[in-house]
Amino acid sequence: MKKIDTNTKEEMVVDAQGKALGRLATEISFILSGKNKATFERNIYSGAPVKVVNASKIKTNTKRLEGISHKRYSGYPGGLTILSGSEVIGKKGFGELIKHAVYQMLPGNKLRREMMKNLKIEE
Numbered sequence: 001m002k003k004i005d006t007n008t009k010e011e012m013v014v015d016a017q018g019k020a021l022g023r024l025a026t027e028i029s030f031i032l033s034g035k036n037k038a039t040f041e042r043n044i045y046s047g048a049p050v051k052v053v054n055a056s057k058i059k060t061n062t063k064r065l066e067g068i069s070h071k072r073y074s075g076y077p078g079g080l081t082i083l084s085g086s087e088v089i090g091k092k093g094f095g096e097l098i099k100h101a102v103y104q105m106l107p108g109n110k111l112r113r114e115m116m117k118n119l120k121i122e123e
Contacts, residue, residue, distance in 0.1 A: 011048065011049045011050070012031050012050050013053060014051070015053055016057060017054040020060070021097065024101075025104075026105060028052065028119065029102050031048060033107065033115060034046035034047035034048070047118065054122075055094045055122060056093070068085030068097070069085075070082070070083045070085065070087075070088045070096075070100055071083075094123060098121055099116070102119060
């Protein structure tokens, strides 16, 4: 008799083409946290790895990108850097914008870092 492994996690692929940034981030965070499975537990990581394709084709406009603020803090006094969405796209691409949106939607506990390791983004 063959033993079935219930912990196998197959990769989910999410197509970002034509989707808004917030709705895309919500869908990704839902899968990463494992809430789409019947075996969901808050204290155990039970989500699946997520691969985002066509990240550069999300639906957006320049006015909305100027309203998005991407904050980084170096840890030193006066080290807060605030960039607009268009500056982030110019420097690091759409992937960084999606990562930041997903990061903010995940629960702020010890599993957040593990969930973010399972997010892969392709431009």
